[in-house]
Amino acid sequence: MESPRYLGNGLAALAAALVAVTLSAWPALAAGSTLTPSAQTVYPGETLDLSVTGFKPCPAPQSPAVLWDMNPLSYSVVAGSLTSTDFTVGILVPADPIGAVQVWAACPTEQGGYALEQAAGVRVVPPTLTPSQQVVQAGQTVTMTGSGFALCTDPAGGTSVELSANGTLLATASGSDGDFQQVITVPAATPAGPYPVTAGCPGLPASDIATADVSVVTLALSPGSGVPGTTISVTGAGYTQCREVQLQLLRDTAQAVAASSPIVPADGGFTAGVTVPPSAATGNDYQVDAGCYPADADNPAIAIEPFTVTPLVAPTSPGPSSAPASSGPPSSSPASPAQSPSSAGSPTAVASSPSPGRRTGGSWVPVALAGSTGAGLALAALILVRALSVVHGRRGPRWVGKHLRAVAGPAGPMSADVEHRPGAVSVSVGLEPHPDHLGNQQYEEVTR
Helix, strand or coil: CCCHHHHHHHHHHHHHHHHHHHHHHCCCCCCCCEEEECCCEECCCCEEEEEEECCCCCCCCCCCEEEECCEEECCEEEEECCCCCCEEEEEECCCCCCEEEEEEEEEECCCCCEEEEEEEEEEECCCEEEECCCEEECCCEEEEEEECCHHHECCCCEEEEEEEECCEEEEEEEEECCEEEEEEECCCCCCCEEEEEEEECCCCCCCEEEEEEEEEEEEEEECCEECCCCEEEEEEECCCCCCCEEEEEEECCCEEEEECCCECCECCEEEEEEECCCCCCCEEEEEEEEEECCCECCECCCEEEEEEECCCCCCCCCCCCCCCCCCCCCCCCCCCCCCCHHHCCCCCCCCCCCCCCCCCCCCCCCEEECCCCCHHHHHHHHHHHHHHHHHHCCCCHHHHHHHEEECCCCCCCCCCEEECCCCCCEEEEECCCEECCCCCEECCEEEC
C-alpha cells in the first residue's frame, strides 16, 4: 500500500504535467505586446478601459477575449478593431474578488481554452463608508460619507445608496459617480454599544457592499429642570473610550457653571451628580455635558442634554381673615343702630330702619341717635326732646325713656342737624310722623 506521502507527490506531478500541456497549446505572448488598464486601482462596478497594442489577431471566426482572474468578461469596443493589433475595450469591474487581480487579453482555442497574449495587474478596492464621528449620542445625527459606490450608479452617473442599521432603513443617499454624503439620525431608543451602519444599492436586498461601525452613548438627567441648589442625577452608558468621565453644567453652550469630580465608568456606564450653584440665574439655556476627563479642547463633550433653571418660589404669607369687612360700626350689639348704605360716610343721618322692638301695628317708632361729636351732643338732643314733651304737655320722662334712645359711638350718621353759626349752636330734633292719642297725625320738631 502506497503511503500518503508518495501518493501526494504523484498527484502534484500529474497536475504540473497537465498545466504544462495546456500552456503549450497556447501560442507564446507576442513580443512587445502590451495591455494597459486606464486605472491601477478600481472599485467594483466601475468601468475600466483596457488598451491593447501589438496583439496577434485571433484566427477567424474567433474574437479576442478578456479574462478577469481567468474568468471571461463581457466588454465593449471603445476604439480600434478587434481584427487589428491595436484596440481598446471597456469592462465593468466585478464585485469579486477584492484585491489584486490579473487581467488577460486572449484568443479562444478549438479545445475550449484560451491562448494568452497580454496581461496586466489591477487592484480592486471595496467602497468606503466613513462616519463624521466615531461616537454618537442616541437621538443625535451623524454624517456618512461614501466613496466608490459604482455598483449603485446608473449610466447617467447618478448614485443612490440605502443606509440601514439593524435591518431598519435610516435614509436613502443621493450622489454622483459613486460618491455621496448623507446625514442620518440614530434613533433615541438605541442602546449604548456598537452600531453598524450598512450601505447597499436600492432594489438589491443582498447588496450590502460597505459597513461602518459607530459607537452609541446615552445620557439621561433627573430632573430635567430645577431651582438653584438642585442636584442633578446624571446616568450614562457606552463611554468605553474614557478612562474617566467628567460632567459639566454649561450655560449658553460655553459658560462653565459647575463641574463634577472625575468619574470612573464601570463597563462604560456611570451614575453621578452635578449641583446647580445657588447663584445660578434662571433660564432654559443650560446643558449638561459628558466627556472624557478632563473636559477641555482635547476632550470635547461626547453627549449633551438640556437643562432649565427655574426661579425660586417665595413662601406664601397667611392671608387676611375670611370674615367680610364692615365699613360701619359693629352691629352685633343690641344698642347699635342699623345703617343704610346711602348713609355711610355722611356727617349726619337718621336711621332708616326701626329697632328690633318696633311694634308692627303700633303708633310710635323709637328714634335712635348716633353722632360723631360724642356723648355730649347726643345728651343735648335728649334734653331737647324732653323740652318738647314739656311744651306739648304730652311727653313725659316715661314716654321719652320708652320711645327715644341716645347712643354715643364712632363716626356715623346722626339724627340731629347741627348748624354752626357765629354765637350760639342751634340743634334741631325731629320725630317721625305719628298719630296722637286722638288718631291725628302729628309732625313734631323742636329747635334749640
